[in-house]
Amino acid sequence: MSLMKKLSLILFSALIFFFTLYNSxxxxxxxxxxxxxxxxxxxxxxxxxxxxxxxxxGIDAPELNQMCKDEFNENYFCGEEAKKRLNRWILFASHSxxxxxxxxxxRDKYNRILGECFLGNPGETKIxxxxxxxxxxxxxxxxxxxxxxxxxxxxxxxxxxxxWQGDFDTPEEWRKKNR
Numbered sequence: 001m002s003l004m005k006k007l008s009l010i011l012f013s014a015l016i017f018f019f020t021l022y023n024s025x026x027x028x029x030x031x032x033x034x035x036x037x038x039x040x041x042x043x044x045x046x047x048x049x050x051x052x053x054x055x056x057x058g059i060d061a062p063e064l065n066q067m068c069k070d071e072f073n074e075n076y077f078c079g080e081e082a083k084k085r086l087n088r089w090i091l092f093a094s095h096s097x098x099x100x101x102x103x104x105x106x107r108d109k110y111n112r113i114l115g116e117c118f119l120g121n122p123g124e125t126k127i128x129x130x131x132x133x134x135x136x137x138x139x140x141x142x143x144x145x146x147x148x149x150x151x152x153x154x155x156x157x158x159x160x161x162x163x164w165q166g167d168f169d170t171p172e173e174w175r176k177k178n179r
Contacts, residue, residue: 036093044082068168137162
């Protein structure tokens with residue numbers, strides 16, 4: 001085989017390899033879109049669209065029966081509060097006739113979509129729900145899996161918002177103690 005044919009074959013192989021990587025990098029992220037009125041909030045970091053379940057990626061909200069202390073050292077169900085806050089975001093989107101967009105590339109061991117979810121409509125700025133759940137202090141950054149929302153957590157903690165107004169176990173710590 002001549003040198004020119006070998007170089008052509010190598011170049012052709014390299015191009016095939018490059019385009020395979022290029023296409024797979026962009027095809028890994030998927031999107032699921034629903035009208036907000038079709039969404040059910042199951043807890044502070046989970047949504048359901050029909051049969052599809054979505055776990056909000058990069059955040060961890062308290063469990064529904066998890067107790068926390070407020071700024072007056074009084075017990076309250078912080079998981080229920082987180083669920084209510086997430087539900088208010090979804091109701092706002094529903095009343096505003098906005099859609100929910102969840103971007104994902106993988107599923108967890110329970111076959112839930114691990115998604116970053118936004119509310120909005122085509123052509124307008126979309127609101128990142130995961131971001132605001134942490135920024136408002138109703139969820140913590142799930143640093144075990146991502147540091148994407150660590151700055152929002154620092155802000156919520158500094159401003160004593162939501163969970164940070166009192167005392168609480170992180171949801172992960174609470175699950176370890178109570179299961």
